[in-house]
Amino acid sequence: MHSLLAALVATLVGAKLLGALAQRVGQPSVLGELVAGIILGGSVLGLLDPNAPAIHALAEIGVLVLLFEIGLHTDLRSLASVGGSAATVAVVGVALPFALGWYVGRALGMPPIPTLVAAASLTATSVGISARVLGELGVLERPEGRVVLGAAVLDDIIGLVILSVVSSMVAGAALSGWGITRTIGVALGFVVLAVVLGGRIAPPVFRFVARVEMEGVLGPVALAFALFLAWLAAEAGSATIIGAFAAGLVLHATPQRADIERAVTNLGHFVVPIFFASVGAAVDLRALASRESLLLGALLVAVGVLGKVAAGYAPFGFRGRKLLIGVAMVPRGEVGLIFAQMGLASGAIDGAVFGAIMIMVLVTTFVTPPALAAVTRARRVTPRDVPGEGGIDDLVAGARRTPVEQPRVD
Amino acid sequence: MHSLLAALVATLVGAKLLGALAQRVGQPSVLGELVAGIILGGSVLGLLDPNAPAIHALAEIGVLVLLFEIGLHTDLRSLASVGGSAATVAVVGVALPFALGWYVGRALGMPPIPTLVAAASLTATSVGISARVLGELGVLERPEGRVVLGAAVLDDIIGLVILSVVSSMVAGAALSGWGITRTIGVALGFVVLAVVLGGRIAPPVFRFVARVEMEGVLGPVALAFALFLAWLAAEAGSATIIGAFAAGLVLHATPQRADIERAVTNLGHFVVPIFFASVGAAVDLRALASRESLLLGALLVAVGVLGKVAAGYAPFGFRGRKLLIGVAMVPRGEVGLIFAQMGLASGAIDGAVFGAIMIMVLVTTFVTPPALAAVTRARRVTPRDVPGEGGIDDLVAGARRTPVEQPRVD
Numbered sequence: 001m002h003s004l005l006a007a008l009v010a011t012l013v014g015a016k017l018l019g020a021l022a023q024r025v026g027q028p029s030v031l032g033e034l035v036a037g038i039i040l041g042g043s044v045l046g047l048l049d050p051n052a053p054a055i056h057a058l059a060e061i062g063v064l065v066l067l068f069e070i071g072l073h074t075d076l077r078s079l080a081s082v083g084g085s086a087a088t089v090a091v092v093g094v095a096l097p098f099a100l101g102w103y104v105g106r107a108l109g110m111p112p113i114p115t116l117v118a119a120a121s122l123t124a125t126s127v128g129i130s131a132r133v134l135g136e137l138g139v140l141e142r143p144e145g146r147v148v149l150g151a152a153v154l155d156d157i158i159g160l161v162i163l164s165v166v167s168s169m170v171a172g173a174a175l176s177g178w179g180i181t182r183t184i185g186v187a188l189g190f191v192v193l194a195v196v197l198g199g200r201i202a203p204p205v206f207r208f209v210a211r212v213e214m215e216g217v218l219g220p221v222a223l224a225f226a227l228f229l230a231w232l233a234a235e236a237g238s239a240t241i242i243g244a245f246a247a248g249l250v251l252h253a254t255p256q257r258a259d260i261e262r263a264v265t266n267l268g269h270f271v272v273p274i275f276f277a278s279v280g281a282a283v284d285l286r287a288l289a290s291r292e293s294l295l296l297g298a299l300l301v302a303v304g305v306l307g308k309v310a311a312g313y314a315p316f317g318f319r320g321r322k323l324l325i326g327v328a329m330v331p332r333g334e335v336g337l338i339f340a341q342m343g344l345a346s347g348a349i350d351g352a353v354f355g356a357i358m359i360m361v362l363v364t365t366f367v368t369p370p371a372l373a374a375v376t377r378a379r380r381v382t383p384r385d386v387p388g389e390g391g392i393d394d395l396v397a398g399a400r401r402t403p404v405e406q407p408r409v410d
Numbered sequence: 411m412h413s414l415l416a417a418l419v420a421t422l423v424g425a426k427l428l429g430a431l432a433q434r435v436g437q438p439s440v441l442g443e444l445v446a447g448i449i450l451g452g453s454v455l456g457l458l459d460p461n462a463p464a465i466h467a468l469a470e471i472g473v474l475v476l477l478f479e480i481g482l483h484t485d486l487r488s489l490a491s492v493g494g495s496a497a498t499v500a501v502v503g504v505a506l507p508f509a510l511g512w513y514v515g516r517a518l519g520m521p522p523i524p525t526l527v528a529a530a531s532l533t534a535t536s537v538g539i540s541a542r543v544l545g546e547l548g549v550l551e552r553p554e555g556r557v558v559l560g561a562a563v564l565d566d567i568i569g570l571v572i573l574s575v576v577s578s579m580v581a582g583a584a585l586s587g588w589g590i591t592r593t594i595g596v597a598l599g600f601v602v603l604a605v606v607l608g609g610r611i612a613p614p615v616f617r618f619v620a621r622v623e624m625e626g627v628l629g630p631v632a633l634a635f636a637l638f639l640a641w642l643a644a645e646a647g648s649a650t651i652i653g654a655f656a657a658g659l660v661l662h663a664t665p666q667r668a669d670i671e672r673a674v675t676n677l678g679h680f681v682v683p684i685f686f687a688s689v690g691a692a693v694d695l696r697a698l699a700s701r702e703s704l705l706l707g708a709l710l711v712a713v714g715v716l717g718k719v720a721a722g723y724a725p726f727g728f729r730g731r732k733l734l735i736g737v738a739m740v741p742r743g744e745v746g747l748i749f750a751q752m753g754l755a756s757g758a759i760d761g762a763v764f765g766a767i768m769i770m771v772l773v774t775t776f777v778t779p780p781a782l783a784a785v786t787r788a789r790r791v792t793p794r795d796v797p798g799e800g801g802i803d804d805l806v807a808g809a810r811r812t813p814v815e816q817p818r819v820d
Contacts, residue, residue: 004467005641005650012634020622029624057414057464212430214439216679223680224422231415240415266676269626270633 004054008274010040010047011055015273026369030126030333031362033273037280044285050278062275064244065268066334068226071248072261073131074153076195082143085315086150092314093151093329094158097122097307104299113170114353117343118296120166121357122304124159125152126333126365134328137372144320148328151311159335160245161187163342164238170348187238191246194229198250206256218256219263225251241338279337279358282344288355296352297359304364305330327375331365414464418684420450420457425683436779440536440743441772443683447690454695460688472685474654475678476744478636481658482671484563486605492553495725496560502724503561503739504568507532507717514709523580524763527753528706530576531767532714534569535562536743536775544738547782554730558738561721569745570655571597573752574648580758597648601656604639608660616666628666629673635661651748689747689768692754698765706762707769714774715740737785741778746771 014036022032040048049055101122105115130152134140140149164187165180202225209221226247233243251260287293312326340357343349349357424446432442450458459465511532515525540562541550549555574597575590612635619631636657643653661670697703722736750767753759759767 002641002644004470005637005644008471009634009638009641012630012637016627016631016634020624020627023624053463054467057467060414061418214430214433216676217426217430219676220422220680220683221426224419224426227415227422228419231412231419234412234415263676263679266626266629266673267680269673270630270677273630 004052007040007048007052007055008058010045011036011274011277012270014040015277019273028126028331028333028365030276031365033276034280034337034358034362036273037277038283038285039280040277041281041283043283048277048281050281055274055278058271059275059278060240062268062271062273062278063241063334063338064226064230065223065264066272066275067241067244068223068248069261069264069268069272070156070334071245071250072252072257072264074249074252076249076252078146082146082150085147085318086154088315089147089151089311089325089329090154090158093125093308093311094123094155094162096310097304098162100303100307101300104303105296108296108299110296110353114343114349116166116169117339117349118300118353118357120159120162121336121339121343121360122300122307122332123162124155124332124335125308125329126331126335130328130331130368134372137376139324139376142320143318144324144328147315147318147320148325151325151329156245156335157191160239160242163335163339164242166339167239167342167346168237170343170346183237186236187242190233190236190238190242191249194232194243194246195249198229198246199253202250203254206251206254206260210256210259216263218259219267222247222251222256222260222264223267276337279341282341283355283358284351287351288358290352290355292352293355293359296356297363300356300360301363304332304360305367321375324372324375327368327371330371331368332361333365336361414462417450417458417462417465418468420455421446421684421687422680424450425687429683438536438741438743438775440686441775443686444690444747444768444772446683447687448693448695449690450687451691451693453693458687458691460691465684465688468681469685469688470650472678472681472683472688473651473744473748474636474640475633475674476682476685477651477654478633478658479671479674479678479682480566480744481655481660482662482667482674484659484662486659486662492556492560495557495728496564498725499557499561499721499735499739500564500568503535503718503721504533504565504572506720507714508572510713510717511710514713515706518706518709520706520763524753524759526576526579527749527759528710528763528767530569530572531746531749531753531770532710532717532742533572534565534742534745535718535739536741536745540738540741540778544782547786549734549786552730553728554734554738557725557728557730558735561735561739566745567601567655570649570652573745573749574652576749577649577752577756578647580753580756593647596646597652600643600646600648600652601659604642604653604656605659608639608656609663612660613664616661616664616670620666620669626673628669629677632657632661632666632670632674633677686747689751692751693765693768694761697761698768700762700765702762703765703769706766707773710766710770711773714742714770715777731785734782734785737778737781740781741775742771743775 015033018032018036019029020032022035023029037048037050039045042049050059098119101119102115105118106112110118130148131140134145134148139145161184165183168179168183206218206222209218226244229243229247230240231243233246234240251257254260308329309323309326311329312324313322315322336357340349340354340361343357344351344354425443428442428446429439430442432445433439447458447460449455452459460469508529511529512525515528516522520528535558540558544550544555544558550559571594575593578589578593616628616632619628636654639653639657639660640650641653643656644650661667664670718739719733719736721739722734723732725732746767750759750764750771753767754761754764
């Protein structure tokens with residue numbers, strides 16, 4: 001208990017401090033939380049041991065709360081409006097980086113399983129990061145922004161399905177076509193069943209819960225629902241985060257969503273940084289500085305950027321700024337980190353490959369905000385297309401002055 | 411992880427459901443949470459094991475958050491206004507039940523250490539429970555209400571100091587006068603030092619933190635401050651909850667209190683029920699139903715009620731309803747449960763004494779709301795003393811229609 005207190009104090013303060021610092025310099029706070037974890041972990045200070053049982057449990061709760069939050073934010077219906085283009089960007093943006101990553105890994109002589117984990121970690125764009133950057137640029141409501149958000153949500157779902165497949169393979173399932181098909185079927189079937197059945201069961205249940213009108217009931221019961229679906233997903237042979245995400249999708253459609261979101265987001269402020277800091281703490285700086293890590297990391301960054309930018313050009317019918325879409329799809333975050341952590345914990349990948357994935361996540365996230373700013377600035381050469389009081393730069397500056405309104409929770 | 415998910419789902423749903431049910435029938439929700447724990451624990455369903463590492467850690471975080479919350483609510487300055495009467499009620503209300511409890515235990519032939527734990531568990535009135543009941547009766551702002559609140563806060567502090575002494579004795583310290591004096595000195599000195607030093611350090615620190623203006627920073631940093639003081643208290647040889655409580659006292663005085671309180675209360679909705687349910691889950695129903703438990707429990711209830719009601723009559727100078735004060739001081743809650751849990755975990759008391767303390771906490775809490783209603787109703791026989799539009803019953807009815815406004819968080 002004593003060492004847990006010290007670890008929690010260091011983690012909360014470090015993650016919040018560096019997270020705020022990251023935002024100050026125009027980066028998403030998750031970067032700061034990762035760096036805080038690296039500093040607190042065994043490589044430097046040794047204050048945060050991600051394998052200590054209580055820290056491990058809190059980090060797992062953190063990632064489930066995170067996926068629950070992402071699900072709560074996901075409006076499946078509004079995705080339909082940009083459906084075609086978003087689906088094209090998502091599918092190409094998953095397939096291309098995966099294929100390129102697989103090719104790179106095998107070309108470097110890596111065995112199939114670690115190559116699989118590394119390639120899979122390239123698939124999912126970070127919804128959270130791209131939404132925040134687009135919001136700050138003021139293009140969230142434009143067609144490009146909606147396509148990016150839709151595609152990022154879809155490739156999250158595809159990424160989670162791939163995670164189910166990869167983790168069952170890592171657990172020893174044969175690389176057979178039937179096994180892969182079955183795992184995909186279970187993961188997809190679970191989400192579809194959860195959304196369909198949950199969509200019927202959840203509204204009356206939460207109408208009843210909301211009628212209790214006692215302070216502090218709705219949020220914890222909603223969390224219990226997410227943990228229940230997480231447990232159920234694991235029972236069904238899929239991943240717990242699939243269940244937490246599905247729970248969010250289901251509760252997104254209930255009238256109690258805003259209240260649930262507020263309570264869960266507040267809880268997330270406490271536990272999600274513990275997950276990201278734990279992932280950072282698992283980084284072995286010596287392995288990360290190895291020739292192997294740096295080479296693989298650099299190649300993963302290259303194919304990761306290339307694959308997503310190319311995916312931006314995939315929807316032929318879409319009339320809009322395709323480079324903007326592609327660049328906005330570049331940052332990898334939560335799901336990539338989950339792949340890396342799962343791979344390391346299960347022994348599927350070693351510290352060097354883990355380090356390479358961390359390099360990929362850090363660099364793709366780092367480069368996106370300035371790259372997006374450069375892309376929008378480049379547009380200035382063409383004549384103004386925004387009628388009214390100013391060009392894109394003014395929009396950007398305006399957006400920076402008044403960031404997207406978010407409900408204050410704490 | 412898998413069994414942790416099942417335990418958390420059952421605990422959150424059970425505690426919230428029975429907590430809401432308890433409130434429905436006019437009882438504080440903590441009673442429902444305890445009963446949920448008893449049902450989920452090893453005696454009945456076996457779903458919640460309070461000794462599983464992750465559950466234990468979450469419950470410990472829960473009790474620290476609870477004491478932090480209580481500290482945040484405690485306004486040391488406003489206590490001064492009812493100072494004399496409240497201090498008299500507090501001191502008599504600690505000393506009398508403690509002495510009577512000690513006498514009962516020794517008369518039953520119990521050894522000194524378990525008798526000490528049982529007697530100490532009688533000392534502290536539950537601030538939370540008495541504040542809620544008084545609020546519902548509409549007498550929170552009357553002199554009687556302020557004396558009760560002041561005394562309840564003071565006997566919490568005294569109770570925590572006694573806890574430090576008892577736990578260091580349980581840990582093997584000799585029952586010497588010097589040892590007791592030193593432990594009291596450390597606990598009191600820690601609170602005083604924390605409040606004085608913290609009162610200078612915290613305001614500039616939290617002014618800086620509040621200036622970060624990033625969502626979700628203030629609450630977690632405040633929690634880190636509480637966990638840091640908890641760690642420091644343990645380092646100084648006192649109890650962690652003393653540190654968390656002191657942190658709340660310190661932050662009560664900062665301008666950021668409202669925001670901190672909101673975030674911490676929301677977190678408490680998730681983790682505090684895990685503590686109470688864990689305490690309930692540690693109850694062994696067979697031991698509780700034993701002749702020994704029932705006899706000791708009944709005697710503890712008797713001296714617990716007697717001691718606090720008598721304490722209500724202690725402030726001779728106070729002109730007001732002394733029976734109302736005494737009855738309002740009867741319910742024992744958090745601190746009594748902490749004594750019981752600490753005693754059981756350290757092996758100082760066995761399941762039978764633990765069961766007796768649980769009976770005492772449950773019964774004193776159960777009887778208070780109807781007893782207070784009866785006391786206020788009995789008053790109706792005497793001629794009206796409240797000038798204006800109605801008697802006490804109207805006040806009570808009005809208070810029930812419009813309960814004390816509380817900021818909604820979730």
